[in-house]
Amino acid sequence: MNQLNRDQVVARLKQLPSLPSAVTELLASFSKEDIDISQIAHQIACDQGLTARVLRVANSSFYGLQSRVGTINEAVVVLGFRAVRSMVLAVGMSGAFRPEQCPGFDAPAYLRHCVAVGLAARAIAPLAGHNAELAFTAGILHDIGELVLASNFSPQYVAVLAYRKQHDCFLVEAERDVLGMDHAEVGGLLAETWRFPDSLHEAVADHHAPAGAPASSLADLIHLADAMAHALGLSRQPEEMLMPLDRTAWNRLGMDQAKLATLLPQIERSMEETCQALSG
Amino acid sequence: MKVVEILPLSDAVVGLRLAAAVLDEAGHVLVPAGAELSESILQGLQRREIAEISVEHDVEEDPAAQAAYRAKLAAQLDHIFRKAGDGDETRALYQAVLDYRMEHRS
Numbered sequence: 195m196n197q198l199n200r201d202q203v204v205a206r207l208k209q210l211p212s213l214p215s216a217v218t219e220l221l222a223s224f225s226k227e228d229i230d231i232s233q234i235a236h237q238i239a240c241d242q243g244l245t246a247r248v249l250r251v252a253n254s255s256f257y258g259l260q261s262r263v264g265t266i267n268e269a270v271v272v273l274g275f276r277a278v279r280s281m282v283l284a285v286g287m288s289g290a291f292r293p294e295q296c297p298g299f300d301a302p303a304y305l306r307h308c309v310a311v312g313l314a315a316r317a318i319a320p321l322a323g324h325n326a327e328l329a330f331t332a333g334i335l336h337d338i339g340e341l342v343l344a345s346n347f348s349p350q351y352v353a354v355l356a357y358r359k360q361h362d363c364f365l366v367e368a369e370r371d372v373l374g375m376d377h378a379e380v381g382g383l384l385a386e387t388w389r390f391p392d393s394l395h396e397a398v399a400d401h402h403a404p405a406g407a408p409a410s411s412l413a414d415l416i417h418l419a420d421a422m423a424h425a426l427g428l429s430r431q432p433e434e435m436l437m438p439l440d441r442t443a444w445n446r447l448g449m450d451q452a453k454l455a456t457l458l459p460q461i462e463r464s465m466e467e468t469c470q471a472l473s474g
Numbered sequence: 475m476k477v478v479e480i481l482p483l484s485d486a487v488v489g490l491r492l493a494a495a496v497l498d499e500a501g502h503v504l505v506p507a508g509a510e511l512s513e514s515i516l517q518g519l520q521r522r523e524i525a526e527i528s529v530e531h532d533v534e535e536d537p538a539a540q541a542a543y544r545a546k547l548a549a550q551l552d553h554i555f556r557k558a559g560d561g562d563e564t565r566a567l568y569q570a571v572l573d574y575r576m577e578h579r580s
Binding site: 255258260261362363364421422424425426427434435436437438439440441444449450451454455458459463 | 570574
């Protein structure tokens with residue numbers, strides 16, 4: 195029996211190892227008015243693995259810096275606190291799961307897709323009046339429910355992946371049919387457990403049904419970014435498929451074909467380097 | 475059609491457009507992507523002993539080859555869009571990606 199229920203998932207989420215302290219501090223900083231940036235920078239710097247990966251992203255052509263930054267403090271000065279916060283959250287949370295124990299879960303394809311959605315979200319953000327760095331983080335994390343399922347409910351998720359292949363259906367359909375829940379719902383539960391700010395919570399939980407989320411949320415933007423990433427085939431998965439675009443999200447973003455044409459090149463330009471910077 | 479090509483610097487000529495930024499060994503941008511090569515830029519790159527550069531240029535294409543390429547792209551997109559329906563928004567995305575892929579063929 196592969197069905198999961200909400201209580202079972204929440205109980206497992208509460209048993210997850212705690213996030214790096216710098217990541218927890220940064221999550222809390224969304225709702226604080228007085229943030230001690232130097233203290234947070236120090237906490238990040240104490241985590242060498244996190245620091246190395248954040249600096250790799252900071253020095254990639256994604257940010258187009260004229261000279262390289264060598265410390266978290268320098269990154270905060272040059273790129274700003276919000277950009278560094280985005281990077282640390284993206285790197286720190288994705289690294290908290292071990293989906294390799296789920297046979298059939300294609301971790302490189304997952305990363306490629308999330309990076310593509312992050313880059314697309316970053317490109318769309320200025321057109322929609324959203325912060326580009328937060329949009330990038332939301333894109334990187336939008337499918338984090340898949341990581342939760344693949345790493346914490348591996349046998350059940352193996353059945354989901356087999357069902358999807360057999361029926362050539364959308365992943366969310368396979369998840370609902372096999373588990374009774376989908377990765378957006380599970381991602382939403384993780385967002386509650388880890389106290390994501392509302393904007394990230396809505397992006398994770400509502401990106402497959404953005405019309406139900408507030409117009410000001412990031413759900414519309416991530417929904418479109420997700421579709422653009424799939425349409426470009428950037429995960430390189432043979433079974434990649436696009437879900438119908440939601441008209442409400444499209445209209446609320448004020449999107450049209452001409453705007454899309456200006457956004458598409460921005461995704462592929464930084465794709466390979468950002469994947470490299472965020473992997474490992 | 476735009477074609478991206480890696481050229482030895484010795485074969486680069488004035489007027490070509492850079493497809494990717496030229497970086498020095500430390501990763502600093504010497505010339506940004508999209509810049510048009512001038513005599514002084516070429517001389518600067520020679521002085522820095524840059525071996526090769528990535529350029530893009532327009533080429534006339536055989537209409538039959540173009541149609542074949544378009545059909546191949548459409549088949550790939552049809553596969554990805556196989557369950558996406560025919561809503562106006564979805565078709566706009568399909569067309570934007572098809573046009574983009576035709577324009578930026580490498």
